[in-house]
Amino acid sequence: MEQFLAFGIVGLSTAAIYAIIGSGLVLTYTTTGVFNFAHGAAGMVSAFVYWQLSVGWGWPVPLALAAVLLVFAPGFGLLFGKALAPTQGLGDAEKLVMTIALLSGLIVLARWVWNPNESRSLPRFFADQPSIDLGVVTLTWHQALTMIVAIAVAIGLRVLLTRTRTGAEMRATVDDRALVGLTGADPRKANRIAWILGIELAAIGGILIAPTVTLDAAQLSLLIVSAYTAAIFGRLRNLPMVFLGAVVVGLLESYLTGYLPQNEYLPGLRLAAPALLLFLALLVFPHGRLRGRDRKLGAVPLPTLGGSAAFAAAVVVLGLMLASMLSEPDLITYGAMFAWGMIALSYVPLLGFAGQISLCQLSLAGIGAVAYGHLGPDGQWWALFAAMGIAGVVGAVIAIPALRLSGVYMALATAAFAVILDRWIFTLPSFELLGVKISLFDQGSVSIVGPDLFGLKVETTAGITVFAAVCLAVVGIGIALLRRSKFGRRLIALRDSEAAYATLGGNLLVARVLVFALSAAIAGLGGALYGMQISAVAPEQFNLVAGLPIFLIVTIAGLGAVGAGLFTGLVFAGPLNVIPVLWPGLLNLSQVLPSLGGILFGGGVLKEGAITPMRREWFPMLRDRLVAPVLIAVILGLWGLRLLETIDGWEFTGGVVLALIAARVWHSSRTRPAPDPAVVPVEWWGVKRPFKTEDEEVLDRAVTTGS
Structure with missing residues (x-):
């Protein structure tokens, strides 16, 4: 029984962290309509910055926490909001591209700044204090702090979203920004507040969980999978259910660690359990209308x-x-x-x-x-x-x-x-x-x-x-x-x-x-x-x-x-x-x-993608009956010279690039329309040709339109 309760305490402390991260994810989605796949990466970067300040540079813990939570995280949230603002109104795939780009980019950036081959760890909060004796189990001060913070976050978000004008404005902006503006509120300000709070919660969760795991960019970023599961329990809008989902995930992970049979087939199940639970939750729970689903879909090219x-x-x-x-x-x-x-x-x-x-x-x-x-x-x-x-x-x-x-x-x-x-x-x-x-x-x-x-x-x-x-x-x-x-x-x-x-x-x-x-x-x-x-x-x-x-x-x-x-x-x-x-x-x-x-x-x-402008700018040249055969002959000639080892690979590549540029210039000169000698610029009317009666009407219309 003592072992069961001990694993339960560990699970609840982990659940508290998932609840904090998941609530921040739901907050930004509920108020902006953008599902932030990079939410966990924001917490990961915040944890690395905290490590750099507190361990790497030796700052006192309170000062390092204040720098991360009061300066870095709010600024990071503003950057997220500014970067993701243009995605509203786009298609689902286009919306996800930006957040996935941020997720992938932040992982690479963290590995760039903090060498992944070097081992790093963060000490637990109040690690030098004796554990709290609850009779049958003991509770570390780090675990207690985690649970206290989660409770404070839950109460604070509940009050903010349901009892304040700011919270009402934040929830309303995703449905109809123009209507919110008519009430005298500023939708952009509401979104900024949502992003600041959301990334702030991601930073808190990242700092709290980093001492319990390896400080690795990809691992910390993918811990968000557990927070995703908690968010889906709340159907991306119900914060109490998000906290319940976090409890389920945290306890599941903890009890699998303690009671999963030891054989060669099951160790990976514990690691995959949050993702498996996420998949099942997506299938079982009903899902309402996705927020901000107005889509601007482009035409699909029809190849010949x-x-x-x-x-x-x-x-x-x-x-x-x-x-x-x-x-x-x-x-x-x-x-x-x-x-x-x-x-x-x-x-x-x-x-x-x-x-x-x-x-x-x-x-x-x-x-x-x-x-x-x-x-x-x-x-x-x-x-x-x-x-x-x-x-x-x-x-x-x-x-x-x-x-x-x-x-x-x-x-x-x-x-x-x-x-x-x-x-x-x-x-x-x-x-x-x-x-x-x-x-x-x-x-x-x-x-x-x-x-x-x-x-x-x-x-x-x-x-x-x-x-x-x-x-x-x-x-x-x-x-x-x-x-x-x-x-x-x-x-x-x-x-x-x-x-x-x-x-x-x-x-x-x-x-x-x-x-x-x-x-x-x-x-x-x-x-x-x-x-x-x-x-x-x-x-x-x-x-x-x-x-x-x-x-x-x-x-x-x-x-x-x-x-x-x-x-x-x-x-x-x-x-x-x-x-x-x-x-x-x-x-x-x-x-x-x-x-x-x-x-x-x-x-x-x-916006169009890279291929569409390339097709528009370069394909006409490839259909030119004079330029295209010459270009092909030049490229094949360079290939032959490379096979004869007359030129090396870099010279072949440079020759192909120069041939393409020259062919493009040649094609442009061949297709550029010749100037019409009968057309005289307006500033030369009355000089290179006689001034006509209808010219006055044309000039008046142009001046009126321009003014």
Whole structure:
């Protein structure tokens, strides 16, 4: 009994921290309409800043706490509010991009500033004081402080939101900002207060929980999964239920730690329990209307058959160029762009066409890699299709229970699924299910070889690179045909309005299951190709945090664009690897680039995505019957010189860039309209041509309009 109560005390103290963090998350969502995936990262950064002040620089604890909670956290909250303000009124995916960009960027930034290879720890508050004796159990002063703070937060938020004018204004701004303004209130001020309080609570939670865990950027940021679960218990608006959910999560974690049987299959269950509970809560609890659901959805590009074929040919040629010019180590690094591109391409039908948000595509790629590695140890060609099928079945399984979820709820469900795979499923040893032996990573890594295509063994890295390029080209054409098909148009209708789609006779279950299965199969193929490229894969390569940059880059490229796959692969395997090679000191800066791009996208700077303006500016040049053939001939000539080793790789790259720029200038000069000699500027009327009677009316109208 004493042990049971002791674990209960530990669980309640942890629950208090989850309640504090979760209440801050609900506060910002309730008042601004933005679900902040970076809420935990804000608490993580605050904890690191507190460590730096109190331990790193030796400040007194009260002074360090005052600096973090009274200066840093409020300023951080204002920055969050300013950065996320432009996301209101955007689509669900676009809203999430900014907060996910902040989450990923803050993790990279923390690792940049505080070296993750150095061990750090924070002392517990009042650690030198004797524990509080409650008879059957003892309570540390740190645990008592945590519970007292949680109670104070609960009372304070209740009073603020229900008994003050400021709280009423904060809750009203998300529903109708204009109407709130008519009452004499300032919606922007209400939002600023909400962000300050929300990040303040995240900072308090981060500082309180940091002494009990390893001070690690990713681990502290993903503790927010437990707070997500508490927030879902409260359906993102009911604070008392948020605290109840936090108690459930805290006690569950504590009692699993104390009473979970010790065997090789269950240790990961305790780590994955909050994510598993989050997934179940999303399915069980009813969810009301998402706040701020007014969406501004852009048109999905309609690719032409000729353009799709030309693009596919360009992808294959690029693969041949890389395979023939790069060394073995460089091919392993840069040739992986086609595998990354395949994983990114899986987002196009799912998110771009159907509007279904998923944060577990890289995890599905891991399933495809594992399945192919075990089913095709000698590269059997059919194992590749089997891996796609297995990943597709898993994708369909995700879609069926999540049928009633959308937007933020769907993103949370898929993120929870990714965490469950990463923390538990991928860590399992081999086991039998219905008499069938199932092996995953076997608590290690899985070796993967190239395919055997009917006697043609693809063994070399160069051959695998070309094979991956061909696969990306073929799947890209398939996605283009899907966009032009009746089913593709139905998916776009599903994205525009699920209710209207169902009203017109569409079957939501069938559509969702099919698009999730298709997307998962493509991701599984990408995972298998990636495994071939690097010869072996491990579970940490397919976790939630590792997949966030892919989501960001493909969204920056442009949702719905077939070229988003290759664009993501080029960025992920190109600049992010080239920059550290050329300038080693910029390694951390290169890793934060996807997050910076996501912030620019969410802020409206890259509103169209990157591919749309590129297509508008560059594609006309590629259709020029004189410029395009000359450009192709120059590039092929540079390729030949590189194969003859007349020029090196950097000279080839520089030559291609100069050729593209020159071709663009040439095309512009060829298509620039010649000046009409009959058109005389207004300032030369009466000088270069006689002044006409109607000119006076034209000038009067121009002056009137200008004034």
